[in-house]
Amino acid sequence: MLRSLLLLVLLISGCATQAPWEKTDPQRQAEAYANLGMGYLREEEYTRSLRNFNRALEVRPEHEKALHGMALALQAQAENQLAENYFKKVLQVNPRNTAARNNYAAFLFEQNRYDEARIQLQRASEDIFYSDRALIFENLGYVALEQNDPEAAKVFFKRCLTLDARAVNAHRELLRLYLPDDPQKASNHWQFLQEADIQDKDSLTLGLELAKITGNQQEQERLQQLLANH
Template sequence: MKKRLALALSGLLLVAACATPAERAERRGAAQLNTQLGVNYARQGQYDLALEKLLKAADQDSEYAPAHSALAVIYQTRGDREAAEREFRKALALDGSDPTVKNNFGVFLCERGKPDEARRYFMDVAKDPRFAAPEQAWTNAGICIKKTDPEQAERDFREALRLKPDDRDALAQMAILSFARQDFLRTRAFLQRYDLKSRATPELLSIAARTEMALGDRDAARDYARRIVQEFPESKEAATFADWQP
């Protein structure tokens, strides 16, 4: 049985090695089509169909890096970390120049508790002129290390804001850092720039309420507390602020 299996695999490899340029081009085209279909399904939240198409694409052309990078994201979304890391590394081995894949892999590594390796990828991305949003890479780098090195994290967030002064992710992170240091005036300033009226989260509204309380504006504190309860009734912050009386 083992000999038959080995012979069968050898035969498959021989066929692959002897493929003509036209056949390889046909496989690449099919892989590209199925990768795009898989990505489209993923965007619609249809992850089973996305996985099916992406696995087919990788089977059609195992050296098509975008199929592997898309597979990595799907596996990451489904919580299969080992498979995700395998596919990320496969994609980068095939095409180590794609800044989007590097950024996504950096996020993955950060979530897995590997901040040093993640930061190396983020710094590569931040310096790559092909990456349209370098401020995102700087913000990701700061988020990854803010618990262990808040000073460096602040420098990263400030670099993101230098590149894009209204970047909300970096503004939110600076507000969180300032609040942790009890620098309430800076916290208020960053939250004002973030603009909580048009986009808010329970965490930031909670920080805003406590900041205004610390600065003596009880009316503003109550308004933020009320918004938490009304806009995010299922959040843990809503339970905290339900009966809050500043």
């Protein structure tokens, strides 16, 4: 099953006006345009976002946020070659831009270029100070699954949980991975999902499979009823 990697959210809001200093200070002017671009990007107004990113780059050709934003906006419009060019540009300007590297990996994943995506994510995972590092390992787990490497996927999802013990996706995928051969470990992850009141269809289906394996008839009936309500 093809999955979509999770993008690292850019917590930048747009602003409709410019302060006076933004018109005279090139760096702040570029930043203002880039912020506008990010605001439009979040609203899925891609043409407006691209215009503002381009204005930022006219002022500061190596402005990281604008380069990254161009890549994301072009990706959203399926301009894949142009998007990749901008992902590469922002990483040339700053190889330590972990958010851009993760999002480039997500782009590569969408193109079924799993080996390249894994390389980018492994580099991103080396940033021990990055606040969303758990997400990097979660994404590595999904890439490993697409590469038919379940043992590596287990390692990556467990690393994710080391950094964020409440990462629902990692618990769900470990439940799935342990179900055939290790019901006890699978049960640990199912217990978390129950305690967190996770009741999406995928999780409930996995829980039902676990109940069948362990012979828990009462749990089977409960989960069948919940699934019937979906």
